[in-house]
Amino acid sequence: MIKAVTGAKDILPNDIPKWYFIEELIRNFFSNYNYKEIRTPIFEETAVFSRAIGEETDIVSKEMYTFVDRSETSITLKPEMTAAVVRAYIEHSLGNLQSLNKLFYISPMFRQERPQAGRLRQFHQFGAEAIGGLSPLLDAEIIIIAYSIIQKLGLKEFVLKINSLGIPESREKYKVILGDYLKNHFDELSEESKKRFHKNILRIFDSKSPEDQEILKNAPYLINHLDENSIEHFNIVKTILDNNKIPYEVDPALVRGLDYYTHTTFEIVSGSVGSQSALCGGGRYDNLIEQLGGKPTPGVGFAAGIERLILAMENEAVPFNEPSPLDVFFVLLDKDKYLLIPKFANLLRNVGLKVEHDYLQRSIKAQMREANREKTKFVVFVGGDEFTRNLFTVKNMSDGVQTEIPIEDSLSSLITMIKGN
């Protein structure tokens, strides 16, 4: 049997209401905060991601879907959105249209990792990028939006972690300090961390190995080696979160695996989705736009994984909106009158009602069963003796009460019945 590619999943009709529920909530939220939607292509020139995210990161070095197309261009399916948004921002000079662009997106992403609970090769993220402002108001707003959406979805088991990476200058100084400390413990580090020691020393903080964690306990933390401005920036972010009653933990070991972050970084971690627990992550990236060839422009953003949110909601038994029931189901009593059905059904559909009927010449019993399965409010019987008297029989499915209505008046009668129900 031919199947979907590993790590790529069909979203079947039964699950669609969950997606609508989340997507609607997201769009409303971003609308309230005046973020404008942006849609970028599903693929980009590979350099967009390799330059933005960092050549040494796992995403770039081993997880991207990269191929050479027929014109010999290296193409990559987008593994994350920030780099793509920044590319579009620069290409279309969005910064010239207004000094601050508040953007959001909902989009599929692609990373070739081994699938597991909460991890797919094609997955979906929504997120936001506020490009053009240095203010900690924006860092806080981004965090508040991410937190509030997750809260509004009905989730309870999650924690917000924040940290500051400061500016590159203080980070470089700190790396030397961290290096001096770790040098004395180098032999005790895990193999992976030994590699990181040379490639990207900060990422050693991501290690889950107990030996590494033991060593890191007494390590100097970046947050204690920030410059004055970075400290001030971080303090304001925290104050705004406090004022908005957003609970958080400062996690000095929160580093994150993308190279472009400066100042604030944050993550929202779920306690109900298994080992892939990050629901959401983001932070400030003040050097990225320049790095990709734009004018020096600060930015801050986040991304959240929709599949993980759905998983968390299922595991926490959070209710989703039910699909709306049918207003009317036409049951055909006399098979030879089937041509009448579309005419009446479409009249109702054109005034905004949800209407269904049988297409398979099924028995009355079968038609009724389907009407019941679809949680129909009213069944209209077409045919029979009442038809010769110019009447329809209408049955209210919740109480079983039947009434006869004149055919020529059926539209308004039905609307009245449905509205009153």
Added chain:
RNA sequence: GUGAGCGUAGCUCAGUUGGUUAGAGCACCAGGUUGUGGCCCUGGGGGUCGUGGGUUCAAUUCCCAUCGCUCACCCCA
């Protein structure tokens, strides 16, 4: 990329210590007297028992390989 577990109907699973037409529940379809649902009853369709090879008179059941799925490592949304 590494490791572990699992692959029998659309779904959840039984079962065969190798042997005649492979089962249940749910779902689906058709009936249960003369035009009507949700409960109940009867019947029906649907499986090359993941795939390929081997052992055997005989394999879905044993062996090997392979593919896939799941979870974990890793990384991250």
